[in-house]
Amino acid sequence: MTHSATCYAYDPIEQQHNQIGHVENNRRTTRAMALLSERGLLDQMMQASIKPIAPEALQRIHSPEYISRIAAFAAAGGGMLDFETYMTPASYEAALMSAGAALAVTRAVVKGRARNGISIMRPPGHHALPAEAMGFCIFANAALAARFAQQEMGLARVLIIDWDVHHGNGSEAIFYDDPTVAFVSLHQSPLWPGTGAVGDIGVGPGKGFTMNIPMPPGAGDAGYLRAFDELIAPFARRFQPQLIIISSGYDAHWRDPLSQMSLSLQGYIELARRARLLAEALCDGRLVVLLEGGYDLGAVSYGVLDTALALMGRESKAEDPFGPAPSPETDVSDRIAEIKRLHRL
Ligand SMILES: [Zn+2]
Numbered sequence: 001m002t003h004s005a006t007c008y009a010y011d012p013i014e015q016q017h018n019q020i021g022h023v024e025n026n027r028r029t030t031r032a033m034a035l036l037s038e039r040g041l042l043d044q045m046m047q048a049s050i051k052p053i054a055p056e057a058l059q060r061i062h063s064p065e066y067i068s069r070i071a072a073f074a075a076a077g078g079g080m081l082d083f084e085t086y087m088t089p090a091s092y093e094a095a096l097m098s099a100g101a102a103l104a105v106t107r108a109v110v111k112g113r114a115r116n117g118i119s120i121m122r123p124p125g126h127h128a129l130p131a132e133a134m135g136f137c138i139f140a141n142a143a144l145a146a147r148f149a150q151q152e153m154g155l156a157r158v159l160i161i162d163w164d165v166h167h168g169n170g171s172e173a174i175f176y177d178d179p180t181v182a183f184v185s186l187h188q189s190p191l192w193p194g195t196g197a198v199g200d201i202g203v204g205p206g207k208g209f210t211m212n213i214p215m216p217p218g219a220g221d222a223g224y225l226r227a228f229d230e231l232i233a234p235f236a237r238r239f240q241p242q243l244i245i246i247s248s249g250y251d252a253h254w255r256d257p258l259s260q261m262s263l264s265l266q267g268y269i270e271l272a273r274r275a276r277l278l279a280e281a282l283c284d285g286r287l288v289v290l291l292e293g294g295y296d297l298g299a300v301s302y303g304v305l306d307t308a309l310a311l312m313g314r315e316s317k318a319e320d321p322f323g324p325a326p327s328p329e330t331d332v333s334d335r336i337a338e339i340k341r342l343h344r345l
Pocket of ligand 1: 166249292293294
């Protein structure tokens, strides 16, 4: 396999993690996969072979008691873990496979079998805590992939960039005191889960290695791209990651039912293109994209398609059937200046 290839990971077990009427349902991924297939992209990407995450890899982040509780909950038929996070009898297996997919893409990219890659699996992971499910998330896929890259692939420094519209509280909490995994979250504020303030920058040896970029409702393509160019890129250059992991939620799109952001697909295409170029400049192209949220079926499926094209360097073929946000964008200059000062960028 050529080093220039983009890989993807998918397993149909995720379809059995489903609840009719819930926004985080299996049509998100089946639509995205259908679109990738219709456009012929599945034949042009290398498919990473995936298996469920091994218990020892899972225990790098999650407590044995929590893992047993999740397994037992599924075995007992599933139900609601909290007021919004559901499990079916197959959800434990699906969550193990979703984490396994994140590791498989990471392995392919770090070993150089693929240049970069995308996991199109669910349940998502960025809200999951070491001993608690949260926000539709069961296991912390991005954090597990970062630890896997360090402990099994020998990398020292990993950067996680989270552009899901919700704050990536789980990833932040896991690495808050850790200077070896830097974490950046772009998110709408105010919005659930309410964490991710500008002043939350890490603690102890991890101080300065967390960067929160809360955006006001209505921020859109211009604001997000300024945040990428003026905050994320210099933060990444200073950190010098050996791998970049993206927690890619498509719920900042203006059509999303859970948020009030004004990103368009064009904005997501530009974010993905910039992430690819940043990885090429800093870490030999090593870039792993993991699906997180995104609850408008059109936005999430075209978002995945366009991200895959951007990873392949074919963003000129990307598609935006929905166009720009119908309302003008909120200006974010003051917010960007504030974060720049705080992080001395
Ligand atoms: Zn989200």
